[in-house]
Amino acid sequence: MDSLTQIILGAAVGEAVLGKKVGNKAILYGAIAGTIPDFDVFASYFTDTVSALSIHRGFTHSIVFSLLFAPLFGWLVSRYETYKDFKGWSWLFFWALVTHPILDAHTTWGTQLFWPIDMRLAFKTIFVIDPLYTLPFLVFLILAMLQKRTSEKRRIYNYLGLTMSTLYLALTFVLKGVAFHKFEEALETQNIDYKQIDTRPSPLNTILWSANIETEDAYLLGNYSFFDTKSIEFETYPKHHEWLGKLKENEKVKRMIAISEGWYTINKVNGKLYYNDLRFGVMNFEKQSQNFVFKYQIDVDASGTVHFIEQEKTSRDGKKLMGDLWQRLKGN
Structure with missing residues (x-):
């Protein structure tokens, strides 16, 4: 998905994991983590077109990457932030990192979520930019950010954003199934x-x-x-x-x-x-x-x-x- 959407998803996940304890810092670090897997695009500056395409949404979009780097980022943040819980920060980074490729798996390009297994997971149910997924999600995230760290409304708004976006993703599978059936009917006719x-x-x-x-x-x-x-x-x-x-x-x-x-x-x-x-x-x-x-x-x-x-x-x-x-x- 596009960078804005991944930032929103990462921020919402960060809030869900640590928002009650560190407030908007959870949103900030979640947003940062949500963009990290896409750093693989820089490969195009150092290699040929085919190799860059092979690398794109590969290792950095895998569960392995999330497992390896979440503890590293968690350790780094816990070293200088007031909140010193290494486990909590690692958990935030893991979920913010891994939800990025899971979302990308719904696009046409897909992801190598199970790298190093040579298999690209692509459900092809949503375009890389979809306002119906992103905009409601953004509205609820902003509403959550405006609430106090311990506010119940903050958690409700954030979970509403996560729930609505997830339900929309589920709906895209239904819509894809209906469209697929229509194409089958046309070919048969x-x-x-x-x-x-x-x-x-x-x-x-x-x-x-x-x-x-x-x-x-x-x-x-x-x-x-x-x-x-x-x-x-x-x-x-x-x-x-x-x-x-x-x-x-x-x-x-x-x-x-x-x-x-x-x-x-x-x-x-x-x-x-x-x-x-x-x-x-x-x-x-x-x-x-x-x-x-x-x-x-x-x-x-x-x-x-x-x-x-x-x-x-x-x-x-x-x-x-x-x-x-x-x-x-x-x-x-």
Whole structure:
């Protein structure tokens, strides 16, 4: 999830663990702990694109990381804070650290929660930014902060924020199930044979859902809004995996395919080869759009080294996405 949401979650968890004893300092340290797992983004400054993608939401988003570093942070804080309870501070840091990847596991990218086991947990029920999750949570956290440390209202407000956000997460599973069923119905009605379906919410909401459907030689992309009145339409994107040729045996290419869980297409533009990660769809709702959220040029230098060069997005792409998203969300 986005940094603000993780700060709020960490702060609320910190308050739940130690708020009664240390007041707003529990919120402060919980907020700090809630941001720590995302420090892995700095890996992009020191390594190549594929390695950085592999690292992202890996070790720092695992239970192992929380178990190892919570006592360290707890010890450091207990050394200079007036409240000297090492166990209490360690407990705060553990829960603030571990709830971060648990929440991220609900997004499309997911987390390697059980690192070093090579398994990415991704429920794909919520977008990385969802105001319906974050804003009520923030309101209750602010209300809690305004109360005295020993106030019963403080605990009530904080637990209301935690409860409402958790219930919303649970609701997203129900909404995902309904959307999945609608996609299945549409495929059956249109007599489309397929291998597997992958569904996810569209940006900023859980009303409009997107699906990737794998067939023998292509992927189908479709969208469904709970306000739709017409049947679901699917766009066909040929796989063209064969265009990789011998590159498919390259270790970096294999890692990229593993990262995208096999959901990718290859296309050529002006003699250049592009790798499209389908898990996050396209940046607009145009027919046969090739403006994928994650699109990489595959470049092979003179030494034979393969480089994945991410294609940057512009503010114009973002504005168009917001406009298209609002129109499509209202129904087809």
